[in-house]
Amino acid sequence: MTRSLVVAEIIDGALSPLTAEAVSAAAGLGDEVVVAVAGSDAAALADQVALAGVTEIVTVTVPGNDRDHDQMMQVVEALVAEVAPQVVLAPFTIRSTAWAAAVAERLDLAYTPDVVALGASGEGLSAERSIYDGRVRAQYSFPSDRPVLALVRAGAWTPAEPGGAPATRALDVAPTPSRVRLGEVRRPAGGVDLTTSDVILAVGRGVGGEENIAAFADIAERMGAALAASRPVVDAGWLPAVHQVGQTGVTVKPKVYIALGISGALHHLAGMQTSKTIVAVNTNADAPIFGYADVGAVADIHEVAEQLKALL
Numbered sequence: 090m091t092r093s094l095v096v097a098e099i100i101d102g103a104l105s106p107l108t109a110e111a112v113s114a115a116a117g118l119g120d121e122v123v124v125a126v127a128g129s130d131a132a133a134l135a136d137q138v139a140l141a142g143v144t145e146i147v148t149v150t151v152p153g154n155d156r157d158h159d160q161m162m163q164v165v166e167a168l169v170a171e172v173a174p175q176v177v178l179a180p181f182t183i184r185s186t187a188w189a190a191a192v193a194e195r196l197d198l199a200y201t202p203d204v205v206a207l208g209a210s211g212e213g214l215s216a217e218r219s220i221y222d223g224r225v226r227a228q229y230s231f232p233s234d235r236p237v238l239a240l241v242r243a244g245a246w247t248p249a250e251p252g253g254a255p256a257t258r259a260l261d262v263a264p265t266p267s268r269v270r271l272g273e274v275r276r277p278a279g280g281v282d283l284t285t286s287d288v289i290l291a292v293g294r295g296v297g298g299e300e301n302i303a304a305f306a307d308i309a310e311r312m313g314a315a316l317a318a319s320r321p322v323v324d325a326g327w328l329p330a331v332h333q334v335g336q337t338g339v340t341v342k343p344k345v346y347i348a349l350g351i352s353g354a355l356h357h358l359a360g361m362q363t364s365k366t367i368v369a370v371n372t373n374a375d376a377p378i379f380g381y382a383d384v385g386a387v388a389d390i391h392e393v394a395e396q397l398k399a400l401l
């Protein structure tokens with residue numbers, strides 16, 4: 090039996106949907122899944138982590154900002170001491186990476202970020218992650234002599250559904266005053282949240298130039314899709330960085346991902362290849378994206394855009 094502790098991710102006082110994916114990963118390992126919610130109003134969020142497979146919810150009320158990784162380190166350390174899990178899981182995000190490696194080092198836990206598959210056996214935990222910019226799938230085996238802290242990649246697990254009636258209790262943790270001084274840079278209004286979009290229309294270098302972006306933004310809007318981009322489009326300044334999908338952008342798993350004029354480089358695939366259905370349009374029949382697409386068309390995206398406009 091494996092006891093897992095899932096550390097919920099709280100963003101601006103709200104539960105991140107990625108938490109449900111980490112719960113799903115934990116539920117696949119064993120039948121004891123404790124979810125910890127830490128924040129200034131943790132008790133109010135407890136109901137939201139009553140998800141299928143969760144056996145217990147622990148709330149930790151801590152004052153202050155949910156981006157304070159100094160405080161978060163102390164909270165997770167207290168939780169590990171209290172719950173004594175074999176596995177600690179959290180979403181792999183910019184927030185968790187700020188505390189996870191330090192906690193692993195301080196508690197002598199085995200550690201791996203960016204995990205896409207997990208398995209448990211009597212011998213210990215096995216994990217899979219992609220390394221070398223996505224070129225290699227590495228498999229790790231962790232002997233059962235010490236707990237493992239693993240950060241799970243967004244989109245790699247189907248989110249756990251609401252369900253069950255886990256017991257909830259509060260844990261008192263009094264972190265020492267933080268050494269962190271936080272500033273805040275707000276994303277400009279009108280920013281897009283690609284992680285929650287069911288349909289994404291993404292443009293790559295094949296879009297040709299900034300002057301062509303508006304036509305695809307218009308099609309995306311008419312389709313009810315979010316507009317995304319590959320890195321060259323962002324690097325050229327044709328779209329802001331919040332639109333970038335890929336290894337150094339956002340990881341997405343929409344129902345439909347439409348890749349227009351995108352070659353399918355590993356760095357881009359790393360952020361979208363687990364999408365349910367991938368549609369690709371490219372003039373080059375040998376473009377790697379076609380190896381991942383469910384539906385593909387060897388065509389000019391501007392001609393496809395004209396036809397789509399007529400249809401929508």
Ligand SMILES: Cc1cc2nc3c(=O)[nH]c(=O)nc-3n(C[C@H](O)[C@H](O)[C@H](O)COP(=O)(O)OP(=O)(O)OC[C@H]3O[C@@H](n4cnc5c(N)ncnc54)[C@H](O)[C@@H]3O)c2cc1C
Pocket residue numbers: 222292293294295296318319320321322333334335336337338339349350351352353354355356357360370371372373376388389390391
């Ligand atoms: C450390 C690192 C991190 C990176 N992170 C990311 C990342 O997060 N996201 C990301 O996207 N990239 C990332 N990259 C860059 C990545 O390696 C690729 O260079 C990039 O994804 C290529 O983008 P693209 O497919 O738009 O462009 P290209 O590879 O240039 O492909 C353009 C495609 O458009 C097609 N095309 C051209 N004109 C048309 C047309 N009229 N109609 C149809 N098709 C057309 C071409 O045949 C071609 O296949 C990263 C690179 C590094 C080194």
